[in-house]
Amino acid sequence: IQVEHTVTEIITGFDLVKRQILISEGFPLNSPEISIPNQEAIQIHGIAFQCRITTEDPSNKFIPDYGRIQHYRSAGGMGIRLDAGTAFSGALVTPYYDSMLVKVTAYGSCFEETIRRMDRALQEFRIRGVKTNIPFLINLINRKDFHAGRFTTRFIDENHDIFRFASRRDRAFRIMRFIGDILVNGHPLIKEAPKTICRREAPVPAVDRKIGRPKGSRDFLLEMGPAKFAQHILKEKKLLLTDTTFRDAHQSLLATRMRTVDMLKIIEAYSRNHADFFSLEMWGGATFDTAMRFLWECPWERLHHMRKLAPNILFQMLLRASNGVGYTNYPDNVVRAFIQQSAESGIDIFRVFDSLNWVENMKVAMDAVLETHALCEAAICYTGDILNPKRNKYTLDYYVKMAKELEGLGAHILAIKDMAGLLKPYAAYELVSALKSELKIPVHLHTHDTSGGQIATLIKAAEAGVNIVDVAIGPFSGLTSQPNMNTLVEMMRFHKRDTGMDFKALGSLSAYWEVVRDYYEIFESIQKASTAEVYHHEIPGGQFTNLFQQAQSMGLAHRWHEITNVYADVNQLFGDIVKVTPSSKVVGDMALFLVTNNIPARDIITNSRDISFPTSVVEFFEGRLGQPTGGFPRDVQEKILRGTSVSTERPGANLSPVNLDETREKVETRISRAITKEELMSYLMYPDVFIQYAEHRKKYDDVSVIPTDVFFYGLPMNEEVSIEIEEGKTLIFKLVAISPVNVEGNCTVFFEYNGQPREVVIANRKVATSVVKRPQAEEENAKHVGAPMPGMVVSVKVAAGDKVSKNDPLLIMEAMKMEATVYAEHDGVIGQVLVKAKESVVARDLLIVYQ
Secondary structure (H helix, E strand, C coil), X not given: CCCCHHHHHHHHCCCHHHHHHHHHCCCCCCCCCCCCCCHHHCCCCCEEEEEEEECEEHHHCCEECCEECCEEXXXXXXXXXXXXCCCCCCCEECCCXXXXXXXXXXXXXXXXXXXXXXXXXXXXXXXXXXXXXXXXXXXXXXXXXXXXCCCCCCHHHHCHHHHCCCCCCCHHHHHHHHHHHHHHHCCCCCCCCCCXXXXXXXXXXXXXXXXXCCCCHHHHHXXXXXXXXXXXXXXXXXXXXXXXXXXXXXXXXXXXXCCHHHHHHHHHHHHHHCCCCCEEEEEECCHHHHHHHCCCCCHHHHHHHHHHHCCCCXXXXXXXXXHCCCCCXXXXXXXXXXXXXXXXXXXXXXXXXXXXXXXXXXXXXXHHHHCCCCEEEEEEECCCCCCCCCCCCCCHHHHHHHHHHHHHCCCCEEEEECCCCCCCHHHHHHHHHHHHHHCCCCEEEECCCCCCCHHHHHHHHHHHCCCEEEEECHHHCCCCCCCEHHHHHHHCCCCCCCCCCCCCCCHHHHHHHHHHHHHCHHHCCCCCCCCCCHHHXXXXXXXXXXXXXXXXXXXXXXXXXXXXXXXXXXXXXXXXXXXXXXXXXXXXXXXXHHHHCCCCHHHCCCCCCCCCCEHHHHHHHCCCCCCCCCCCCHHHHHHHHCCCCCCCCCHHHHCCCCCHHHHHHHHHHHHCCCCCHHHHHHHXXXXXXXXXXXXXXXXXXXXXXXXXXXHHHCCCCCCEEEEEEECCEEEEEEEEEECCCCCCCEEEEEEEECCEEEEEEEECHHHHCCCCCCCECCCCCCCEEECCCCEEEEEECCCCCCEECCCCEEEEEEECCEEEEEECCCCEEEEEECCCCCCEECCCEEEEEEC
């Protein structure tokens, strides 16, 4: 009998299989058992057709797919008949049997009704773990020609667009798979979970949505425009506050690990209950790449979600001028496009700075900001000590001169960016007083409280007339973060520069942030108290915890104090430079490199070895970040570059424009989907990071919606979690059990999803990955090339038998965000290459052997 017999059975009402059996037993057609006395007795009612669901991939020439069905949910309802075999959750589809899972037959009074019923049934099926032909069937039955009955055996060949399938998001399964992976393998950022994991719900302040939002700073900007708004600030007597909790505070205290979900819960309370903030610093800086690299979040989505919930307060970002939000220079058209898109997406204030205070490098970015509706806040980066007569490189005159130059370029606001917290109270009074007497634009002070005394700096700056200061909410203040907002508000109370805020009212915000900080305990800095050591090592607050995380990942946490001292030595070696991302990264990379290899900074010049310095250090001395005040130390530059050419021009001027349309096509081909203008900007800033993020998003969907405790540590046994993936749609998962590892190295994680049993199979990487102990390079053996640091091999440039000359690149390594090229120390022929790309090594592992 044909598989299509179900169609005949539905429209005639006759069970053909039963009747075939009866006929084989000898019953005649006109017998009561068969009841078909003649042809006229067979009446046809309505219309039916059948679809066969198979485990075949229509996007790949219908090649059968095999594997375990992770989840199977069938269809049903009026007019639907199902003839199924062994299709169920957990079933194993093998290559040894037919690929058909189920026959679906739809019935209706007319063809259109039958099509609608079939379409509904196909849409209702949920089959996960193997590919099926359901998308093809849906496309087929919804073609106009199919509805009109105009199809032949060439129908598929003549309609190629039938193979354009809408991708199914399958968010529930993918999020469940992510949680399962965390439970089995742990989070890659966390080597060892804390003894106590905070799973308390942070108390979100109540808001009254029945009344309108109060007028905020953004409303005034949109009314007045940037120039008039800047003058409006000058007329304001009270001290204005910027809250850095959403960006620099957690960047400085928690290695930039705060997730979007924890920001969204509180942001509406700011908008409705605390609209008197000048701005919220919530974007840019290290948060951009960290969101994608470590949290697998889209930074643009964070901006959109927060903008929607707080449309009345100014949003502020940190922009590294021609470095964008990256660690290198970008072509001018990329910088302009990024700034334009950021303004369109919701940024109101761009704090523009150059990591070397080289104004030439700020001009393109400032011009681009001035072409938008946003405020251009140009920054002078403060280092040194203007009150110390022995430090005469960065003087009061130096800063005033730079500030006036920035004002002349069109800056709406002048920022003092004290990234390490070196600006002492009396120095602040002198600097702000001088700037206020020379400038006709507002002054905005940013500092870090590493020393514990920066609230005094803010008060003295307020006395001198500073217009705006950066602070952080109490639980996220102090140490390497900004001074305590709550304390400053009360200290300025009843003063002529009173902020107008009530520190008691801020308590509801503090109560929320206090619990949130506990979520991220694992990322806390090693620094537990304020320290005057910052005046020695001068490590920026925003770099401090990130540098410690790097050191920890490289096995150097126990040498942290040595690293901070070497950081100071490197700064002097490099000529006492301005240190803020990306120039601070150069100093940090060099410090980690020297400590790893036990090389004192003072020995760099006299060391007879040809050292493979970190890529960031080489590029810095090539002039790729720009020109430092006073120039490069010539002897250090010659030692590091080994004859490489040096540029004294603005880096962006020598970079060819990027063809944005061609780049978009390349990226879309790479990740097999269309991308937005914002995603194109993400790729241009961080190509590899964006691709990795896109691959993670494809595999696990949007994990930013997962509560933070579950995101980092998974679910406790028999506990459940509610995850709102969009407004009005909530997923509820409960962890039921985790199986032991099977012979294939997999664990099965059993959940209840919205009350229904579900399971995911997760490869246990701890078991599947065997530890390979590599031979160590012998320091005195000229034929050995060892790893200069622990990390991952990015690419290998040579193979066995290749002839190499001194200074030829052999391979490239990466540790966290630091890249280093390993060069040939002498001429020779490669005998063995012992590593491949993407393999991990530790310091001094043997990588290459010469013949």
